[in-house]
Amino acid sequence: MNTKSNNIEKCDQALQALYEVDDPEIGLNIVDLGLVYEIYFDEVDKKVVCIMTLTTQFCPMGDAITTDTRNALSKTFPDWEITLNLTFEPAWNFSMISPEGLVFLGQG
Amino acid sequence: MSPMISGLQKTTDYRVVLPFYVYAALGFLAGTILLLYSTDMVGAHYFNPQALAITHTMALAWGTMIIFGASHQLLPVLIEGKLDSDLMAYLTFGFAAVGIPLLVYAFFVFDMGWTMQVGGAMINIAVICYLANVLGSSFKSNRRNIHAWFVITSTLWLFATTFFGFLLVLNFRTPILPSNSVDYLSIHAHLGIVGWFLLMVIGVGSRLIPMFLISKYSNNRMLWWIFILINTSLISFSLLFLCDLPDTLLYIPITLGLIAISLFGRYCYKAYRIRIRKSVDEQVRTSLISVGQMLLPFIALITALAFLPQSHFPRMALLYGFCIFFGWITAIILGMTFKTMPFIIWNKVYHNKAHQGKTPAPKELFNNLAYKFMLYLYLTGFVLFVLGIILLHQLILKAGAIALLLAAILYVYNVLITAGHRPKTSQITSIGDKTKSNNT
Numbered sequence: 001m002n003t004k005s006n007n008i009e010k011c012d013q014a015l016q017a018l019y020e021v022d023d024p025e026i027g028l029n030i031v032d033l034g035l036v037y038e039i040y041f042d043e044v045d046k047k048v049v050c051i052m053t054l055t056t057q058f059c060p061m062g063d064a065i066t067t068d069t070r071n072a073l074s075k076t077f078p079d080w081e082i083t084l085n086l087t088f089e090p091a092w093n094f095s096m097i098s099p100e101g102l103v104f105l106g107q108g
Numbered sequence: 109m110s111p112m113i114s115g116l117q118k119t120t121d122y123r124v125v126l127p128f129y130v131y132a133a134l135g136f137l138a139g140t141i142l143l144l145y146s147t148d149m150v151g152a153h154y155f156n157p158q159a160l161a162i163t164h165t166m167a168l169a170w171g172t173m174i175i176f177g178a179s180h181q182l183l184p185v186l187i188e189g190k191l192d193s194d195l196m197a198y199l200t201f202g203f204a205a206v207g208i209p210l211l212v213y214a215f216f217v218f219d220m221g222w223t224m225q226v227g228g229a230m231i232n233i234a235v236i237c238y239l240a241n242v243l244g245s246s247f248k249s250n251r252r253n254i255h256a257w258f259v260i261t262s263t264l265w266l267f268a269t270t271f272f273g274f275l276l277v278l279n280f281r282t283p284i285l286p287s288n289s290v291d292y293l294s295i296h297a298h299l300g301i302v303g304w305f306l307l308m309v310i311g312v313g314s315r316l317i318p319m320f321l322i323s324k325y326s327n328n329r330m331l332w333w334i335f336i337l338i339n340t341s342l343i344s345f346s347l348l349f350l351c352d353l354p355d356t357l358l359y360i361p362i363t364l365g366l367i368a369i370s371l372f373g374r375y376c377y378k379a380y381r382i383r384i385r386k387s388v389d390e391q392v393r394t395s396l397i398s399v400g401q402m403l404l405p406f407i408a409l410i411t412a413l414a415f416l417p418q419s420h421f422p423r424m425a426l427l428y429g430f431c432i433f434f435g436w437i438t439a440i441i442l443g444m445t446f447k448t449m450p451f452i453i454w455n456k457v458y459h460n461k462a463h464q465g466k467t468p469a470p471k472e473l474f475n476n477l478a479y480k481f482m483l484y485l486y487l488t489g490f491v492l493f494v495l496g497i498i499l500l501h502q503l504i505l506k507a508g509a510i511a512l513l514l515a516a517i518l519y520v521y522n523v524l525i526t527a528g529h530r531p532k533t534s535q536i537t538s539i540g541d542k543t544k545s546n547n548t
Contacts, residue, residue, distance in 0.1 A: 056188075058185045060181065064459040105322060
């Protein structure tokens with residue numbers, strides 16, 4: 001699943017940071033897992049809005065994953081205001097795992 | 109994509125859950141010590157002090173306490189809502205933690221007086237608190253899926269089991285039931301084994317096993333059939349018992365139960381076959397072994413009913429009970445403890461430290477070598493003890509009990525080092541040094 005953004009260059013920077021954020025149970029990063037839906041940048045107000053999901057709404061690791069995501073984005077964009085929004089529409093499903101993620105899990 | 113933004117749902121506090129895990133680990137240890145001490149009860153009738161004490165230690169202190177703990181954590185995932193009351197969970201723990209040793213001690217010294225009655229009453233209060241929490245949580249959530257129905261129904265059966273058990277305790281001293289308490293043992297036992305343990309394990313397992321395997325498999329229709337078959341099996345068994353119908357009709361509930369378990373085995377197999385995550389860790393493998401172990405009690409039961417003379421019944425009943433409590437229930441707990449508890453501790457220790465340094469993975473919070481030894485010792489002990497029951501051989505029984513005790517010691521060791529884990533973080537590697545390296 002491709003992450004939507006209004007700024008390809010900054011989105012790449014953000015994704016590089018988010019490749020470091022793993023789902024602790026699966027051991028796969030949240031980008032390849034397909035949890036990051038959209039990242040928007042407001043250059044004027046210096047705001048980053050990340051719209052992401054979890055594998056389930058009541059994921060016991062949800063707090064850790066979102067904290068990790070926020071910390072990763074804050075490190076990459078230190079002077080920016082980070083807003084993290086969780087959405088469950090559409091709900092995450094297996095088709096959102098990237099080809100690299102499938103390789104990591106032993107597929108292909 | 110329309111970003112309908114929702115917040116993060118609160119999960120159950122670790123302080124609610126951890127006491128149950130630690131208590132259950134000590135319960136398992138106590139159960140294996142009692143087993144080693146009481147191997148000479150094999151061959152006697154199952155209504156004897158040691159057998160009753162061991163059975164209630166394994167059923168309540170071990171099986172029930174760990175299910176209480178895990179379900180307080182997993183209920184929000186299953187019902188897609190939050191736990192109704194932490195206070196109720198603490199009360200559940202408090203009453204059960206005091207009531208269980210009182211009951212077990214009373215069985216062990218065969219004192220049917222106030223110790224047993226107070227113990228039984230406290231266990232019932234604990235179960236009522238748990239039931240109120242399960243019902244409150246489930247009915248406040250708008251979505252009740254099949255897994256939630258398994259949990260709700262199994263909890264109702266648990267209440268039926270403990271309440272009936274309490275009546276049996278009172279009936280020892282003051283006759284309040286038409287017959288002697290001993291005559292009702294099999295119905296009391298099956299309400300608990302089938303109604304509580306089997307329904308709960310299938311309800312939770314059918315959600316967790318595909319989740320841990322990262323399997324696309326889901327079959328709610330099959331799960332509903334399993335749900336109906338198990339409940340029909342238990343209700344028909346109860347009616348046969350209460351109406352005093354011929355023993356040959358027992359094949360009806362047995363067949364229904366066997367079909368349900370076979371369907372659950374098929375469910376797990378299908379989930380395993382189409383899993384996305386190819387490597388299966390030891391803990392999930394242990395849980396899958398336990399699914400196979402579900403069939404052993406049926407083999408013991410059918411063998412006893414179809415092929416053995418009445419004189420062999422008490423020993424087969426013991427074998428049947430052993431295969432359930434030390435076999436299937438223990439195996440699934442051994443596996444699932446180290447799939448759930450490390451995450452609870454990891455969340456407690458590291459959830460605020462994420463991305464502030466390298467943190468260990470949850471699976472690194474316990475000693476995997478100790479886990480492997482525990483598993484081998486457990487399987488060896490289980491097989492030896494089963495052989496010991498069949499051959500009625502004291503030396504084999506002692507060897508099996510020692511192996512099980514060693515497995516319990518390693519289990520307690522791993523639970524305690526996991527529970528006592530302290531933060532370990534090191535300097536984080538710079539983001540630029542690492543890109544997609546964890547994909548390859």
